[in-house]
Amino acid sequence: MYRYKITFAYDGSNFSGFQIQPHKRTVEQVLKNAVNKIAKHPTPEIPVIGSGRTDAGVHALNQVAHFDIPYHLSNESMRKALNSILPLDILIKKAELVDSDFHARYSAHNKTYRYRVDQGEFVNPFKRNYTAHFKYPLDLTLMRKAAKNFIGEHDFTSFVASGSQAKSNVRTVYKIDIKRDKLRNEVVFDFTGNGFLYNQIRIMVAFLLEIGSKQRPVDDVKRVLAAKDRTQARMTAPASGLYLVSVDYGNDRESD
Amino acid sequence: MYRYKITFAYDGSNFSGFQIQPHKRTVEQVLKNAVNKIAKHPTPEIPVIGSGRTDAGVHALNQVAHFDIPYHLSNESMRKALNSILPLDILIKKAELVDSDFHARYSAHNKTYRYRVDQGEFVNPFKRNYTAHFKYPLDLTLMRKAAKNFIGEHDFTSFVASGSQAKSNVRTVYKIDIKRDKLRNEVVFDFTGNGFLYNQIRIMVAFLLEIGSKQRPVDDVKRVLAAKDRTQARMTAPASGLYLVSVDYGNDRESD
Numbered sequence: 001m002y003r004y005k006i007t008f009a010y011d012g013s014n015f016s017g018f019q020i021q022p023h024k025r026t027v028e029q030v031l032k033n034a035v036n037k038i039a040k041h042p043t044p045e046i047p048v049i050g051s052g053r054t055d056a057g058v059h060a061l062n063q064v065a066h067f068d069i070p071y072h073l074s075n076e077s078m079r080k081a082l083n084s085i086l087p088l089d090i091l092i093k094k095a096e097l098v099d100s101d102f103h104a105r106y107s108a109h110n111k112t113y114r115y116r117v118d119q120g121e122f123v124n125p126f127k128r129n130y131t132a133h134f135k136y137p138l139d140l141t142l143m144r145k146a147a148k149n150f151i152g153e154h155d156f157t158s159f160v161a162s163g164s165q166a167k168s169n170v171r172t173v174y175k176i177d178i179k180r181d182k183l184r185n186e187v188v189f190d191f192t193g194n195g196f197l198y199n200q201i202r203i204m205v206a207f208l209l210e211i212g213s214k215q216r217p218v219d220d221v222k223r224v225l226a227a228k229d230r231t232q233a234r235m236t237a238p239a240s241g242l243y244l245v246s247v248d249y250g251n252d253r254e255s256d
Numbered sequence: 257m258y259r260y261k262i263t264f265a266y267d268g269s270n271f272s273g274f275q276i277q278p279h280k281r282t283v284e285q286v287l288k289n290a291v292n293k294i295a296k297h298p299t300p301e302i303p304v305i306g307s308g309r310t311d312a313g314v315h316a317l318n319q320v321a322h323f324d325i326p327y328h329l330s331n332e333s334m335r336k337a338l339n340s341i342l343p344l345d346i347l348i349k350k351a352e353l354v355d356s357d358f359h360a361r362y363s364a365h366n367k368t369y370r371y372r373v374d375q376g377e378f379v380n381p382f383k384r385n386y387t388a389h390f391k392y393p394l395d396l397t398l399m400r401k402a403a404k405n406f407i408g409e410h411d412f413t414s415f416v417a418s419g420s421q422a423k424s425n426v427r428t429v430y431k432i433d434i435k436r437d438k439l440r441n442e443v444v445f446d447f448t449g450n451g452f453l454y455n456q457i458r459i460m461v462a463f464l465l466e467i468g469s470k471q472r473p474v475d476d477v478k479r480v481l482a483a484k485d486r487t488q489a490r491m492t493a494p495a496s497g498l499y500l501v502s503v504d505y506g507n508d509r510e511s512d
Contacts, residue, residue, distance in 0.1 A: 011381040059382070088384045125267040126315070128344040130382070 001068040004078055005102055006031075007094040010060050012239070013129040014089055017056040018063075027054070027090065031065060034085040038078075039069050051104045051111070051247040055199075057129070057239030061114075062093065064247040066104040072097075102249075110174060111196065112245040115189040115205045115237065131186060132205075132241035138187050138212035140178055146211045147176040149221035150204060157228040159207070161199035161236065169228075171195055178208075187212075190245070199236055206235035257324040260334055261358055262287075263350040268315040268495070269385040270345055275309045283310070283346065287321060290341040294334075295325050307360045307367070307503040311455075313385070313495030317370075318349065320503040322360040328353075358505075366430060367452065368501040371445040371461045371493065387442060388461075388497035394443055394468035396434055402467045403432040405477035406460060413484040415463070417455035417492065425484075427451055434464075443468075446501070455492055462491035 008031075016024035020032070031048045039046055050065040073081065078095035086092065101107075118124060118131035119138070127133075150173045157169040177190040189208070191201055207224070210216040224232040264287075272280035276288070287304045295302055306321040329337065334351035342348065357363075374380060374387035375394070383389075406429045413425040433446040445464070447457055463480070466472040480488040 009381050011384070083378065088379050089381045091378055091381050122339065122347055123344050125265050125345045125347050126386070128267070 001070055001100070002072050003066055003068050003098050003100050003102060005064060005066050005094075005096045005098045005104065006079075006082065006092055007062050007064050007096075008060070008090060008092045009062065010090040011129075012054060012057050012059040015056065017058070018050055018053040027060075027063075028065075030087065030090060031082075034082050035067050035069065037085055038073075038081050039071065042070065049104045051108050052195075054242075054244055055239050058242045058244070059130070060244040062246045063244050064104050064108070064249075066098065066102060068100075104247075107249050108195075109248045109250045110192055110194045111247050112190060112192045113196065113201050114243040114245045115191070115201060116241045116243070117187045117189075117205075117209065117237075119185050119187060129240050132238045134187075134209055134213075136213045138209065139214070140180060140187070140212065142214070142218050143178050143208045143212040144176075146208060146218050146221050147178060149219075149225065150176060154225050155228055156197055156200055156225070158224045158230060158232050159200050159203045160197040160230065161203065162230060164198035166197055169197060171197060171200070202237045202239070202242060203233050203235070205237040205241070207233050209237065210235065257326055257356070258328050259322055259324050259354050259356050259358060261320060261322050261350075261352045261354045261360065262335075262338065262348055263318050263320055263352075264316070264346060264348045265318065266316050266346040267385075268310060268313050271312065273310060273312040273314070274306055274319075283316075283319075284321075286343065286346060287338075290338050291323050291325065293341055294329075294337050295327065298326070305360045307364050308451075308500075310498075310500055311495050314498045314500070315386070316500040318502045319500050320360050320364070320505075322354065322358060324356075360503075363505050364451075365504045365506045366448055366450045367503050368446060368448045369452065369457045370499040370501045371447070371457060372497045372499070373443045373445075373461075373465070373493075375441050375443060385496050388494045390443075390465055390469075392469045394465065395470070396436060396443070396468065398470070398474050399434050399464045399468040400432075402464060402474050402477050403434060405475075405481065406432060410481050411484055412453055412456055412481070414480045414486060414488050415456050415459045416453040416486065417459065418486060420454035422453055425453060427453060427456070457498060458493045458495070459489050459491070461493040461497070463489050465493065466491065 015027050018027045020026050020028045036045050046067055048065050048067045075095050079092050082092045116131040117134050118127050121135055123133045153172045155170050160169055173193040175192040179188050181188050266283055271283050274283045276282050276284045292301050302323055304321050304323045331351050335348050338348045372387040373390050374383050377391055379389045409428045411426050429449040431448040435444050437444050
């Protein structure tokens, strides 16, 4: 068997998220269909293992997955073969033959997510699926100050959705960048951490938007983290603004 | 009765074009529903008259329409009332009370269309509905030289789709701008004319792409215009790249 790591982008608008669900169009299902077609439909079917799930409507610029296949193809042939089968809202950017101990989920060191907030007066019809919309003025200095309190290892119980099945809510956030994109009239948040809980980024973004628009005091992150109580952070920002930017595997051990 | 002119944007991806068709979601139908809701569903229904049709998948940045309604609302109230009813893929940018002799179609002096061509190696999942994809190198100098031959009054019989019901194929093109957008890795065409025939822009763009990629000689526009034969210009560029940018009414006579 040959193990391939694939790096791919998708527009999440028309997917019911990453994970396979019966009768739903999901990223995992579409990828699995393509891989099994290339492998000439073996029994049992070849599974495709992603670095993690994304929800319905969430996008990816460089999601990662792996699979094992009984045929050897050059990296470029594998990439082309997959792209020739896949629909246009998913694009394989890279395919790499890797060691059999590479695992898309377990080998991941950290992940970076982006969240785009459009600041136009109205919802832009061309951005409705690609940003969140928040028309009120945002004070970036306040949000950056508040975001510093998320950095480091914390119990994020107050910032996880109720559906989470994680054993522990302790995660480490390494970096949060908040920038204004004047050309696009957006505020853009970049988060890097060793992993994020279910809806964690979207709850943190909604919380920072409340601080940036002065609906919450700037030091409220500390208080709410300490409370370990989901009801303290009430809002979840919409899926449309969220992008998985990259998955970092440290020193990848690649062959081929 | 009060006549309102509305200026609006729409993402054409999920519309079966502008014109009302049975059992289809069209821009005209969605607007008509909103206007008749505001007018409390009068009999007969109030029609909405657009400046012209756009095909399925074609976008608009500033399309124009008018309608007559028995109630007076301020321009701002009309805009807000419509936006509160309309779906998010259509946005009213402006509503203006106008004289009753204003007509969205007949009063139009000229129109500007844009066509966006993505030059990436692969179809970008986030641009698949918003650009055409053409990966081969394009010589802008050749395309600009060729485009000059479209300028002026011509019989565009060679550049009209077979479904056209126009009485005359004579139109005047005032201006064609062709630019490279380096940031987006696109080539962008802007066309201004006194009106365009069915699929005319998309056929002209496909023709210019053939010239820019050296599949046709630069002086072929002249020859094919003179031939007045649709079979000479074989290709039609896809709807996804086309945007109605603006409709110019000269000196608008507005009241309110």
